[in-house]
Amino acid sequence: MNGDHRTLHVINGSRKRDCSSLFEPDAWSIREEGFHPERSRFTESIFSLANEHMGVRGFFEEGYSGDSLPGTYVAGVYYPDRTKVGWWKIGYPEYYARLVNLTNWLMVGVELDGERIDLAIGRFRDFRRTLDMRRAVLTRSYVWQAADGRETGLTFTRFLSLADPELACISVTVTPLDHAAVVVFMPALDGGVINEDANYGEVFLDEVERGLDPEVVFLTMRTRKTAFDVCTAMTVRLRLDGAGKESEKIPFAEGHRLGWRLAVPVAAGRSVTLEKYVAVCTSRDHPRETLARTTTAKAQAAGERGFTELLAEHGKVMAEKWAEYDVEIEGDVCAQQGVRYNILQLLMTYQGRDPLLNIGPKGLTGEKYGGGAYWDTEGVCFPFYLYTDARVARNLLLYRYRHLRAAEENAARLGLPGALYPMATMDGRECHNEWEITFEEIHRNAAIAYAIYSYTEYTGDRSYLFTYGLEVLVAISRFWAGRVTYNPRKDCYMLLGVTGPNEYENNVNNNWYTNLMAAWTIEYTLDALDLLAREDREAHEKLVHRLGLTEQERWRWREIQQKMYYPYDDELGIFIQNDGYLDKEQITVADIPPEDLPLNQHWSWDRILRSPFIKQADVVQGLYFLPDRFDLDCQRRNFDYYEARTVHESSLSPCVHSIVASRIGYREKAYQLFLRSARLDLEDLNGDTRDGLHLTSMGGTWAALVQGFAGMRVKDDRLSLAPYLPSGWRKYSFQIEFRGRRLAITVEEDKVVVGLLSGEVLEILIHDRPYRVSKDQPAIAALRA
């Protein structure tokens, strides 16, 4: 992966703006020419598809005996994998929830005259794989070369229906180019799947039921312990040169794999196509008793409607999505491709359909991090959902509200009051299993409080805050009040033994960001309580009574907020990331030999911990969240100091630094970091895309453009923009929803145009000047230099 790290350096260290050569620069597609087995897992991740209900990695229908992670996942279907740690410590969770790698439904084995097609073994040419981002369709083609030189063309097309998320369709076309051949298709379902990263190699699935009749095949697997039933059904259609064709289906079954064998003699130059229709339904959505019937019926109905019709229906939904979610960039195809790829993956992964679900760091594209919810959601992803569809943002808040009792139990297990939201969770219970993270990376609590604040500020809707949010805020404030240590010698409150967002330091005292956000949470909680008291005295009384909140407790909170300790260095004029940080050797990223990057793949953990290098936005995350508290000079001093030491080895980092860089006028830096976020996976900049896509940072890419380049935020209860055009760009545009309105924002070389697509007339701020936006009259303002 050295090539990729060089690319990273180009992006990070210079003005060069070429995309890497892995994929053709193209505004609407991701295209791979030629097959690269040495990065097969990487491209499998890149070509992942999903439709919020389920996801499938870009592995091969016909099977592949080389390195591969054939992963198919269904949102919310997980297994509580017994915790694995070196030495048990009191407080560790019982299990790590893992999305289960479920029945592989992609399989369509292909034999040509008795020879099994396997790209790891045979010869082939003209391999090409394309993700059509406009339609969310993946195609793949190559010409297979038999030992005797005869050639056969193969084309594979797949999509996961956005119109009916329980449906996936695959089409495989085989064309013996210069010979007649017997083509055998072996469409199958395989429930004999294991999670590659299971802690103890346990099998997560049992077979419950199967069916293998001439019309439909189905297989119901049940997750152990959690007892989710997942039924997968398939049916197929054959077409010869486009016309329907019948063929005998010879059933086969081996272990948990079952399917059919269909043999078709094909003349030279003619094409045979197998269409496979797959339905995947679970007991999360359907009664267990009728699950198999529901699923098989759905697969059969799909087969009857046919590939073309289903694809058209799917494409129509995708087109509607793009009409609202597209971000257009003129003059920078690399950025355009990256942003669209990020948006597409976000739309395919999570749109708030199921409020019991959340968005995992890898979405539905891999097994790492188990598929649970992390603080990524509130820390980075939240604005994308908030600004495009506040109902989704509200669902994300409700997700945490539902887990409040579990978060209280989590705090109690550590001997602390209030609520500590988990570092990683599927059902509200903590799953993470490293003391320095599980017990210490407590700043995650603040991000959840901050999301409540953001939602309330952006929507102007206080009902969530008063009905649900305050209860969460009080519980988090109670946690902070229990977690601080009063230092009588210095007369201040400290947070000892924490891990900040920078996970390259562990168990530090007084992480500036954590202290800042803890005090902020308390302040916001107190303010929100006062607001409720003013607006609805009775509701306030009831809440205070129900939560047992005393005046004394509030007094103590106020004291903690006022006497919080913030490490600061007078000489440098910067906040100190945490006590002792400045005692480290103060070298910068420029001092790291390029071949040592990323550090987490080259340096011992000991060396990383003792280095000054920062994994991800830490002090800068505080500047991002609370910009009004720090003047621009202060922000610049801190940004200068910490950006020079930040290696951005968390995908969540470049977008946050980019936004702050935009704010302080570091436009070239902002652009570099934006591009790093936008193309993180496409160029494998962190060297770990093989494990899955960095879904949560994709929301950050969008935010880097909207909050960064366009300077969008809420000021004095009004939508406010402070846009600029990154150098070299001719134009960019995006849409947002704001308090019942849909707005289209276009930033051009000399002006910004804000149009109202729907909703009431609105006053907004552009560069702090008020503008009126109506359907007839967009706001047009000149750009600042």
Added chain:
Amino acid sequence: MNGDHRTLHVINGSRKRDCSSLFEPDAWSIREEGFHPERSRFTESIFSLANEHMGVRGFFEEGYSGDSLPGTYVAGVYYPDRTKVGWWKIGYPEYYARLVNLTNWLMVGVELDGERIDLAIGRFRDFRRTLDMRRAVLTRSYVWQAADGRETGLTFTRFLSLADPELACISVTVTPLDHAAVVVFMPALDGGVINEDANYGEVFLDEVERGLDPEVVFLTMRTRKTAFDVCTAMTVRLRLDGAGKESEKIPFAEGHRLGWRLAVPVAAGRSVTLEKYVAVCTSRDHPRETLARTTTAKAQAAGERGFTELLAEHGKVMAEKWAEYDVEIEGDVCAQQGVRYNILQLLMTYQGRDPLLNIGPKGLTGEKYGGGAYWDTEGVCFPFYLYTDARVARNLLLYRYRHLRAAEENAARLGLPGALYPMATMDGRECHNEWEITFEEIHRNAAIAYAIYSYTEYTGDRSYLFTYGLEVLVAISRFWAGRVTYNPRKDCYMLLGVTGPNEYENNVNNNWYTNLMAAWTIEYTLDALDLLAREDREAHEKLVHRLGLTEQERWRWREIQQKMYYPYDDELGIFIQNDGYLDKEQITVADIPPEDLPLNQHWSWDRILRSPFIKQADVVQGLYFLPDRFDLDCQRRNFDYYEARTVHESSLSPCVHSIVASRIGYREKAYQLFLRSARLDLEDLNGDTRDGLHLTSMGGTWAALVQGFAGMRVKDDRLSLAPYLPSGWRKYSFQIEFRGRRLAITVEEDKVVVGLLSGEVLEILIHDRPYRVSKDQPAIAALRA
């Protein structure tokens, strides 16, 4: 175990000096009256036997279906168990070496008229178990009560021969008291044993060979990966009322268990005895090809010599040991019992027979900590061996010298120069698997350097230092020089990101003890190099050349040593354990509710880490090692501060605090801590004796008496004593070896008497006054008040 924790409080918090009621206070035995299944694993640990070659826990010959850890171990026979961690970090070791729980050779099943004896199921009375410390023999007896009321007496005796360490003997006597009965013995060997704490439940052993003929049974098991062959052979003899008796042996075999069934009709009131002779030989000591032959021959020869003769031979060796190693205490049977128990276990576990071996924290009495060598050896155990038999101490030093290359590789893996000795090891490679320990608890290096110093100072023999020790010292100094961080703002050197001896704080900066000992190592290394240069210029030149040691490097070492940073608090006049320690809430052990102790079994790890409570001697360990550097007031201030915050939840802690308490005149405190060390296991003071005995701290008990109460050390190249008599004691005495002399030291109420048992006339210091000791003329000095 609440009862035990109360006991701990009594010992720690008051002047009460009763032993707990678990075992009868007795100077020469450990006796349990009545069986207590709720603490079966605890007593199994207590009644462990060993003979340096092998060890066996105190489980039951006849089998026991209740809670039990039937452990039989052979020193040096280990399995490299694949590392288990939550999240892999670069630098982690590949495996954790574990002593293998080997073929269970203790088994002698007993049936009475077809009823299998099992104390977990049946009724019985008068259970008694006694460890005869004088002879190192374990006996156990009870009266079994059949359902119909008939009673049968059973007596079990076992010893692991100290005369021939490959031999163990068991005798089982059955006496139907009031009825005739058919007694069936089922002596067996069982190789189907697993290590309870295997990381992934792997089986460590394969069967290689077995034999089951009428004279002898044997079973050879081979450890996987390491391929140690361990052959266990047995033969038996029957005696009826003391006279030899023949009986048919019906062979049986099931899985890896094989043995004989011997049925004997016994009249009422008469006794039948089965003697089982076991030999355990390994490919570590014998050629693989003849291993079975060697082992079976040894078992058969033992059977021919008979139980009585072998026991006498064993007892004779033990008596010789006691003649040299016994510590006599008059006036305090609890202390006497504890000290003898500690000495017995030490003598049974490690006497330096095999210089390739070391002493594990649990010796051969359990599986925890894998049986590898920790810094316990040098940190606490070393003086016991050094003062009683310097050849053993030298072997312990050579053990580390042999591992120097591995220690260099260990440092290199972390990206550091020089040598980092492992936290835990069997073959020199690091086995520990927690970053905060493995990578950070680097003070262990200093203990290894300090042992070289101690040996050289005590023996006066510089040959080890010059031939081997200096190479180790240079490698360790190089490690420190690579590990420090220069702080230009403060113009000093710091050690960042370390874990001190107090493992209840992790990843701290500037642990005072570590900084102190790192600088001390460098200083001692430089001094030793200068000494060599003075004494043998040529050898010095050769060494310097061979190690590539430059003047520049030595200059840098000197600078580091001179500019090392030592955290100190002016207001309190104490060394600060590490940066930030005083920011913690400064409560003391007296503030902990008794039911919360030990903290590590009641508090979340988070709470422990954030508390000021100290697991084990940390600053005080520095005072212990380098007393001459700190005046008594300084030592008192630090002791007062840290002892009040130390929970002593490491067994290595009370002895060290006790010695420092003795030095600073805190006699009652010194006694309490001594007793806590001496009776740690007998009273289960740390609540974890069930996992095995705390072998390494047993050496510390001895040191607390010799270095503490008797104030023994070397001063100006002379043996020096500063003894006192703990209150309530009438007298104590012990022997040591010093530079070819054997000395007997007796401390009485008004005087100390030092006699010379062998060797040349010697001048020693008592309370800093010189005395001459010859064979004719002991030194007699008055005690100081």
